[in-house]
Amino acid sequence: MPELPEVEVVRAGLEPAITGSTVTGVRVFDERSLRRHDAPAEDFIDRLVGSTFGEPRRRGKFLWVPVSTGSTREDEALVIHLGMSGQVLLREPDAPLDRLTRISIDVAHPEHGSLRIDFVDQRIFGSMAIDALVESGDVPGDLVPSQVAHIARDPMDAHFDDARFFEKLARRNTGIKRALLDQTLISGIGNIYADEALWAARIHYDQPTPTLSRPRAKTLLAEVRLVLGKALAEGGTSFDAQYLNVNGESGYFSHSLNAYGQQGLPCPRCGRMIVREQFMNRGSHFCPWCQRVRTGR
DNA sequence: CCGGACTCCTGGTTGC
DNA sequence: TGCAACCAGGAGTCCG
Structure with a gap:
């Protein structure tokens, strides 16, 4: 039952580790963890491999990492929801996989080298998805994934009214x-x-x-x-x-x-x-x- | 607008 | 010891 604090700890941990890194490979072990991705797993992989991660963001229990490809702006994001039992683990590239790993993303960082981002989820209520970034509506220039647009700001958000x-x-x-x-x-x-x-x-x-x-x-x-x-x-x-x-x-x-x-x-x-x-x-x-x-x- | 029911899901725990 | 039933609930959808 990860709630705001748990998700924020994940976000804060990911930020220095993966911002600016490039995706070199993606493995989807269980497609059910892509429930919120509106296309097949191959599409998820294709859109992720070769793209670069921006700074991880969060709203409520939703976490997302803006992605950009080559010269294109960040108009999409990797959206992560931990659901009931989701975990995001940062591992060395050759570390053994947790038994319940559903998705694994290999990244290369210009300074920190290679890293693996494992999405582990026992109950599979959580998910990963690639989603378009859209205007949040209340603050100009503030982008959120389309599937997060209906989520209210959280009470720790500076723009919470x-x-x-x-x-x-x-x-x-x-x-x-x-x-x-x-x-x-x-x-x-x-x-x-x-x-x-x-x-x-x-x-x-x-x-x-x-x-x-x-x-x-x-x-x-x-x-x-x-x-x-x-x-x-x-x-x-x-x-x-x-x-x-x-x-x-x-x-x-x-x-x-x-x-x-x-x-x-x-x-x-x-x-x-x-x-x-x-x-x-x-x-x-x-x-x-x-x-x-x-x-x- | 509201609330209830239902769906997704499985490992750890409990009960017999 | 073995196995089945039970339990945890975030979020979305549908229906009355």
Whole structure:
């Protein structure tokens, strides 16, 4: 379940390693990992081999690397989504392949030499694709892959508009966790950090958005940023320059979780038991005492 | 607009 | 010990 912090750690690790490198070979071991590429694997390989990587970018949980061929501008990108279990591993060219490697990309960097980028994914919810870069719409000259165009900016994005978010949130008529997980409203938040931020803000996951006051919404957004920022800081320190190994588990810093996966354990704030309920086909972890649905007044 | 159901998927864990 | 059932959920789509 890589969320914004885990994806950002991957992006930050890839940046110095692959920016400016040229693709020398691509192997697709499982075409299911190209689900979001709208042409056969041969097309994916043809468009990648010989092209040069630009600086890796990210929006929410989507990661992409602009590619250019010869004299052409960067009008396409390699789009990466880690899904539930995806990993991007940087390896020496002759290192053994992980058993679950779905796609492997060989690159040559003018200074760092040869390198292998392995896309490892157990559950194959993740994917790689080559996609056209299009204007993001809100900031002139800002390009995003077409399949990312509908994804909202994430709360760590300098262009994230707090006021607009509050307005859109207030107009929604749904439960707050559903809204937090809606990537078209705010991106980068998944099940873990949604539960953590709601716990920190003392808000029940099914609190109707119209009943959430502006101050409480502001508190929630602040807690979202705190939770993401903290995970980012911890993830950043565990990064090994030699290998990018950002998997769910290793990136999750379970020692710092207050609600997610803590069912049956005491709430770190009030000592009452954290419970887990099914909601939206996933688990919701919360403190029934600290996080109660609030009615009008 | 909203929510629910369904799809994709498999390794690790649990239960018998 | 062996095997089957179960579980995790990000994102897209479709339907009522």
